[in-house]
Amino acid sequence: PLMLQLFIVFYVPGIMFNAPMRDRMLATLIAFIINYACYFSEIYRGGIESIAQGQYEAGQVLGMTKAQIFFKVILLQVIKRIVPPMGN
Numbered sequence: 001p002l003m004l005q006l007f008i009v010f011y012v013p014g015i016m017f018n019a020p021m022r023d024r025m026l027a028t029l030i031a032f033i034i035n036y037a038c039y040f041s042e043i044y045r046g047g048i049e050s051i052a053q054g055q056y057e058a059g060q061v062l063g064m065t066k067a068q069i070f071f072k073v074i075l076l077q078v079i080k081r082i083v084p085p086m087g088n
Helices: 002-017 024-049 053-061 066-087
Strands: none
Touching: 002 024, 024 066, 053 066
């Protein structure tokens, strides 16, 4: 939960290291970055896992390297699937 992360980022450095967070905006930015990085990583993971195994195999049959398969076949399909959840 975001509220808990805000409390942790703002108060824990002062309790553990005797170095209180003086800038509220910085604490807020750190908490939001941590929160949304985790949220977006789950969206990307789900999008990549939703691509059928046959797409990977089709790229291999065409003689593509793993990087080419990912960037030219998989990523294009993933982007179409993750745009709606990211806009939420």
